[in-house]
Amino acid sequence: MKNILIIGSLGQLGSEIALECRKRYGDDHVVLTDIRNDVNKPLVEGGPFYLVDARDGQSVDAIVKKHNIDTIYHLAAVLSARAEKDPLNAWNLNMGGLIATLEVAKTNGCAVFTPSSIGAFGPTTPKQYTPQDTIQRPTSIYGVTKVAGELLCDYYYHKFDVDTRGIRFPGVISNMTPPGGGTTDYAVEIYYEAVKSHHYTCFLRGDTYLDMIYMPDAVQAAIQIMEANPAKLRHRNAFNIAAMSFCPEEQAAYIRTHIPDFTISYDIDPVKQAIADSWPDSLEDYAARVEWDWKPRFDLAAMTSDMLTTIQRRSE
Numbered sequence: 052m053k054n055i056l057i058i059g060s061l062g063q064l065g066s067e068i069a070l071e072c073r074k075r076y077g078d079d080h081v082v083l084t085d086i087r088n089d090v091n092k093p094l095v096e097g098g099p100f101y102l103v104d105a106r107d108g109q110s111v112d113a114i115v116k117k118h119n120i121d122t123i124y125h126l127a128a129v130l131s132a133r134a135e136k137d138p139l140n141a142w143n144l145n146m147g148g149l150i151a152t153l154e155v156a157k158t159n160g161c162a163v164f165t166p167s168s169i170g171a172f173g174p175t176t177p178k179q180y181t182p183q184d185t186i187q188r189p190t191s192i193y194g195v196t197k198v199a200g201e202l203l204c205d206y207y208y209h210k211f212d213v214d215t216r217g218i219r220f221p222g223v224i225s226n227m228t229p230p231g232g233g234t235t236d237y238a239v240e241i242y243y244e245a246v247k248s249h250h251y252t253c254f255l256r257g258d259t260y261l262d263m264i265y266m267p268d269a270v271q272a273a274i275q276i277m278e279a280n281p282a283k284l285r286h287r288n289a290f291n292i293a294a295m296s297f298c299p300e301e302q303a304a305y306i307r308t309h310i311p312d313f314t315i316s317y318d319i320d321p322v323k324q325a326i327a328d329s330w331p332d333s334l335e336d337y338a339a340r341v342e343w344d345w346k347p348r349f350d351l352a353a354m355t356s357d358m359l360t361t362i363q364r365r366s367e
């Protein structure tokens with residue numbers, strides 16, 4: 052039986068990975084931490100929960116020992132656009148949290164999942180079908196922390212034999228917990244505004260292509276890679292995964308197949324646009340498919356239909 056700790060468990064990814072893990076492994080076997088406890092009551096009260104700063108290695112160590120944890124999901128991070136507003140804070144939180152987790156994992160023999168991102172690439176990376184192993188010179192502080200994180204996880208694996216694993220996530224689209232401060236947040240907001248007011252003002256240009264993934268596939272990927280046979284994992288900490296690539300204009304067109312009078316306009320945010328322009332248009336994910344059988348279920352059409360139906364149902 053697995054005993055799992057999820058750090059940053061009330062965020063966009065954390066809340067849904069936590070829910071699925073509790074279903075799979077049992078409420079008492081999935082311990083949650085976050086720096087707040089005032090959202091998502093069912094998660095906070097549905098099993099062990101601790102208020103802890105991800106950088107507080109001592110407290111995390113005590114929780115790991117108390118609950119006999121064998122697998123840690125480290126999901127506490129400042130996203131790309133917010134990070135540009137306070138780069139020092141983003142570095143301190145993203146790197147401080149990760150190194151604290153890796154140290155605890157080293158001491159206690161835990162496996163660690165750390166998300167990397169399409170943000171780990173930069174303007175000199177090949178833009179189309181970005182290969183698994185390629186140039187990584189990101190220009191955002193978020194990207195700098197992601198590349199450093201990939202390398203740090205590799206280092207702890209080689210040097211200390213910590214079972215580190217990770218995925219480069221595309222923009223994640225979901226309907227339970229909103230993302231906060233990401234460049235890809237528009238692709239979530241657009242569905243809510245489509246249902247509410249049949250109009251969305253987008254902060255990226257209409258022809259900006261980025262890789263995206265629907266949350267059920269993202270959760271499946273995070274769990275699947277931690278259950279994968281370690282002998283098959285050559286790219287431990289930085290698997291490209293791909294599910295769909297689209298631009299705001301295309302997403303709007305798919306929304307129009309459900310809401311025919313939906314309109315989109317543009318009010319470009321120069322910081323977010325610059326970040327988006329520095330990221331790949333689409334990733335190549337052969338390694339993930341071969342090494343741990345990655346296969347997405349949702350494309351843009353299926354996701355759009357599911358998002359709009361779910362948001363509509365909730366708003367009634």
Ligand code: SER
Pocket residue numbers: 130131132167168169170193220221222223232233234235236
């Ligand atoms: N969704 C993230 C962001 O926009 C990318 O990893 O920051």
